[in-house]
Amino acid sequence: MPKISERAIEMPSSPIRKLVPLANAAKERGIKVYHLNIGQPDLASPGKGLEALKNIDRRVLEYSPSQGFKSYREKLVKYYESYNIHLSADDIIITTGGSEAVLFAFLSCLNPGDEIIIPEPSYANYIAFAISAGAKIRSIATTIEEGFSLPKVEKFEELINERTRAIMICNPNNPTGYLYTRREMNQIRDLVKKYDLYLFSDEVYREFIYTGSPYISACHLEGIEDNVVLIDSVSKRYSECGIRIGALITKNTEIRKAVMKFCQARLSPPLIGQIVAEASMEEPEDYSREVYDEYVERRKCLIDGLNRIPGCYSPIPMGAFYTVAKLPVDDAEKFCAWCLTDFNYEGETLMMAPAAGFYTTPGAGKNQVRIAYVLKKSDLERALFVLKKALEAYPGRVMD
Amino acid sequence: MPKISERAIEMPSSPIRKLVPLANAAKERGIKVYHLNIGQPDLASPGKGLEALKNIDRRVLEYSPSQGFKSYREKLVKYYESYNIHLSADDIIITTGGSEAVLFAFLSCLNPGDEIIIPEPSYANYIAFAISAGAKIRSIATTIEEGFSLPKVEKFEELINERTRAIMICNPNNPTGYLYTRREMNQIRDLVKKYDLYLFSDEVYREFIYTGSPYISACHLEGIEDNVVLIDSVSKRYSECGIRIGALITKNTEIRKAVMKFCQARLSPPLIGQIVAEASMEEPEDYSREVYDEYVERRKCLIDGLNRIPGCYSPIPMGAFYTVAKLPVDDAEKFCAWCLTDFNYEGETLMMAPAAGFYTTPGAGKNQVRIAYVLKKSDLERALFVLKKALEAYPGRVMD
Known part of the structure; x- marks a missing residue:
């Protein structure tokens, strides 16, 4: 069997999508997964x-x-x-x-x-x-x-x-x-x-x-x-x-x-x-304004919520709809996988993107995740609550 | 100004699309262009x-x-x-x-x-x-x-x-x-x-x-x-x-x-x-049959027509909807460009893909073109007639 290319070996798996099989398995077990991993807004297209x-x-x-x-x-x-x-x-x-x-x-x-x-x-x-x-x-x-x-x-x-x-x-x-x-x-x-x-x-x-x-x-x-x-x-x-x-x-x-x-x-x-x-492009301006206002709300909801969870820290993002947050864990990739494989709170869990995949420096961002605030506020609030519960239950919890 | 990459320099222009600007210019002059250059069927989608x-x-x-x-x-x-x-x-x-x-x-x-x-x-x-x-x-x-x-x-x-x-x-x-x-x-x-x-x-x-x-x-x-x-x-x-x-x-x-x-x-x-x-994929089988029958007709029309033009030769293609044909010209790329820039017959001309772009051996296919039979029979017939007239008028005509 011929070998795949060196670049294919070097290619990283997407940190945003690599845990998808674990999320799918969780869903098959009947667990609801809040997707904070991907920049896929739930807002209507124009x-x-x-x-x-x-x-x-x-x-x-x-x-x-x-x-x-x-x-x-x-x-x-x-x-x-x-x-x-x-x-x-x-x-x-x-x-x-x-x-x-x-x-x-x-x-x-x-x-x-x-x-x-x-x-x-x-x-x-x-x-x-x-x-x-x-x-x-x-x-x-x-x-x-x-x-x-x-x-x-x-x-x-x-x-x-x-x-x-x-x-x-x-x-x-x-x-x-x-x-x-x-x-x-x-x-x-x-x-x-x-x-x-x-x-x-x-x-x-x-x-x-x-x-x-x-x-x-x-x-x-x-x-x-x-x-x-x-x-x-x-x-x-x-x-x-x-x-x-x-x-x-x-x-x-x-x-x-x-x-x-x-x-x-x-x-x-x-x-x-x-x-x-x-x-x-012909959509009335209301569309952009409403979308914008919605993200302002969600951003506040997410960042306030994150910073209230003991051991979590997120700077206040000025734009886009993501934040990179620090979590009180040994290894965010392990934690993100664990949330999908070993944890649920009342039948719910969440999926985040381990931030290490966004760094090329080895070891950088190890206790960080990227969170997209693309879900509606009530879902975000619930996801934050589930995150808090997950952090309490996670065996690899590390407090500063 | 920084330089573009070596691979970008090495990249050939598409032989199928490189003459598009000439075709557009011809159209702007009010000339009808029969597109035999591209595998874009005119048949309806299912x-x-x-x-x-x-x-x-x-x-x-x-x-x-x-x-x-x-x-x-x-x-x-x-x-x-x-x-x-x-x-x-x-x-x-x-x-x-x-x-x-x-x-x-x-x-x-x-x-x-x-x-x-x-x-x-x-x-x-x-x-x-x-x-x-x-x-x-x-x-x-x-x-x-x-x-x-x-x-x-x-x-x-x-x-x-x-x-x-x-x-x-x-x-x-x-x-x-x-x-x-x-x-x-x-x-x-x-x-x-x-x-x-x-x-x-x-x-x-x-x-x-x-x-x-x-x-x-x-x-x-x-x-x-x-x-x-x-x-x-x-x-x-x-x-x-x-x-x-x-x-x-x-x-x-x-x-x-x-x-x-x-x-x-x-x-x-x-x-x-x-x-x-x-x-x-749910389309009834009639669709495939009708499309197939249509191509059988067009293929016959094109190949017969080509082989009747003095100096032209096309083998009979067994599949797909293209043929590579030999034309009695000095340089098919020049001829294809000339058809768009210098020629029209009663306000019509045609666009073909010079075959040299389908060869990597230098000089190979110089007097060949790729013709797609993706137009309806009456258009193909007319395009063949226009081709015959173009070959008669082309200054670089070369007969064996």
Whole structure:
């Protein structure tokens, strides 16, 4: 039997999805599982999108253009304009989710052995896409104690060498909920400029900023327009994770030409997803406001609740809908698995994502979990109660 | 400005899609373009699929499982059973089109520098996916004169070395329409066994075999069950190219585990596409029969018509809905571009895929084109007439 590839061996299992078999087994035993592990909002998708779906009257469900429909890209131009990001439709390439945008950005810009600097904890699948492209992630630590703020310039410069090709950020951040300040973004801009790096910026959570702080996009940074690749997706802003519609945006025509070759090879982004996403943009503003207000509530509920559980600590996330929290346990991965295999409280348990999978530094985040606040408040409250009970019962409990 | 990656430079532009800008420009000049370049059937998608689309009453368009819905995979088990391919639902992983299945197969099984033997001409995007994975394609020539039949074992063995890891076939073949015989498939099986290679087999055109010859799947070959990875897609059989639903199938649990890591990283195949594909399986048999009969007609119309044009030659394709034909021109790529930029007959022209892009051997297929017979008969007839007129007018005409 021939061997699988080295990259396949190196590929981590998704910390978000790896415990799914245990959750499924728990459900088969009749246990209710609160899913705090995954950024799958329970909020309705926009009515205009759902309506468009019902009204598709095509006879043939055919390929769409490799770069996505022009009408959709033109609407996106206006959308970004509202965030003071000035684009033309040609700057936008529609991808199969934000995931494909990251993969194609890496494949187009990075050679095997090239290094990307990413503040950790970071979205776990960046690691997977880097491995797919043969690139190497150099993590720069951010800590729960400092609220996951960006380390000083010197820390970045310590990591920069001749193989360094890019910095990647997620802003607002998944998994920490951190929002980079103007000062931090300028610091990144200066580094990108000084060392002529790519800046990959995943900004899929821009709708979800709760502190009144300004949203500084990588596209707002002057003088590095040709270095910036923006990663986007409608999954979160429209609660449409399943339609797999994202975008890769750059003013750099060389990158766009390169990315288009990968896009042509996979032929077409999803046809129906594009129709739904385009229609969702017509949704009245109430939708965004209600969704936003709902997350504000849930965030308060989760963070207050977590910080009231003895031994737990979560900073207050400024954006997105996650937090990385410290738990009073020996090993959060063991604890998360145990919650699914050995524990239930009145027939209920919860699933969280062990945070270690969001770090590349061995041992980092060992007693942390990522929690998504994508469930309704009553479910979140109940899940917090179940978490408290689980921590009381867990044999590996460790109090500071 | 940082440089794009070497693989992006190496990536070929799709021979199927690279002339699209020229076609668009022709259309903007008011010229009607017959699209013979792309395997996008004009036939209706199954009514059951279209109906399912209208009846989606989900509130949230959420992620589906990374390996695809179980209900859909279970239905696929029965589908394959009807082709005497015996699987369990666990053997099947749903992918974002057949494209993703090829990419994930390569990423999971091949290391950078590993070699794959592929009979050429071959589906052009295999080259793109091989480059994405850092693997190298070693082409083994098949010729129009021999009707694109498989070369002798010795020809394969000449290419096999310590870096050879796989053979890839497309059966029935895109672009040639060739169908491998039992003898040829057994020859491949013996090679795979002898050298312990992977066999990647793209069989998305199994519904379209016109000669009464038996369909021999890679999954029918005994003794190499752990070496076979089947690539599939509903794009062609249901005329649903735009829903982006394919499958990667293997009995090899190691490969499946590896592929699942890539699947988890991209989170989910398209939700709506799966719903449509699953429903399409309920379509009455009439659908398949009518589609089949239609292609039989079109094939006859195209091949007869081509072979009647002075200087043109096409073998008779046994399956799929393409043929590779020889044209009396100096350079088919130039000719195809010229048809879009400099020619029209009564306001009409045609777009074909230059066959050179389906070969990796430099200079091979220079006077050949791939033609898809996916248009209705009257359009095909007209396109053939326009082709005849174009060949008469083309300055680079070369008669044997």
